Amino acid sequence: MPALILASTSPYRRELLARLRLPFEAAASQVDETALPGEAPAALAERLALAKARAVAAQRPGAVVIGSDQVADLDGETIGKPGTHEVATAQLRRMSGREVIFQTAVAVVAPGLAAIERAEVRVRFRELSDAAIEAYLKADRPYDCAGSAKVESLGIALLDAVVSDDPTALIGLPLIRTCALLRRAGLEPLA
Template sequence: MHDDNSNPPVPQPRLILGSTSRYRRELLQRLRLPFEVSAPDVDETPLPGEAPAALATRLALAKAQAVAQQHPNAIVIGSDQVADLNGQSIGKPGSHERARAQLRLMSGQSVVFQTAIAVVCCASGFAQQDLAPVRVRFRDLSDSEIETYLLAEQPYDCAGSAKSEGLGISLLAAIESDDPTALIGLPLIRTCELLRQAGLDPLASTPTGSAA
């Protein structure tokens, strides 16, 4: 009789995405890890004089911590994105009128999309964060181009009113980044690194797909 001395696979820790963003959910699915989604209860109001990068970093960590406190044994991902135009924070427009105003403001300008990532696990005491800035240069946009784009894609839930993964790419002249998925909402290179540090390696075992 043959004895199988192989060790059983070590179960992966439970993974939770602390975000309701469908863009972040779709990005995290690329890693083929099972994960759940939980909405963080966090006040996203900027502090007086808070710089865009500081705001994004603070909120990413706050989102991860808020969900991690409810699920202390899980590894929780939090993320936030703020568009930075010469030190001015630009968030999600929420309406056609505000989106139009944002794109008019950014026309012909260089904007840094500050995308922060945080990974927290209360049980292990792990809490790390990182920032993935992406510099985007917008073309000089006419009012008719702005209106055509907004009616076609309605990017009212996107910081900066442009979906680079869609028709919004036509608004841009250049993108500079070392973590390109950051512009969509979740910097996957940095996410993988923080997950490995937290004890969850996307390549450590056979992936089973997303449970989101």
């Protein structure tokens, strides 16, 4: 079986991929994640997922490499990882009472294969008071999450609804699509 590599150091993606019970290693891709001028959020997620997989695959010929990226999309504007408490506060204020689309792309690069899939998750944030935002940020500290919300923990309390055909996509790695791409690369999680 070829080596399986996750082109990410994200603990969230590592935890998700571990659910498939395939042995894998994780490697940083060192890809510049800056959006191109005028680049739409979905296009950015797809470009970065493929670039991450290709960067690691170039270092590990013969391996099956998974790259993934997630971008929050608010009315066509990219909402990235906040990095700081102040930016997270501003993001959550903007998203309060609104629908945000989380664009999550996954790519698999292997010998003879470079394929990509995208999952779209529609998230409706409830109306959020400044006190609720502050309490959430102090509790969860989601500064490394696109859109400032960890739905796998307390961030679920920020939401009214989540709509998706791939529930793990919102956490950062759409496993249904990942499984389909891995099968195309010759790896069957159920084998």
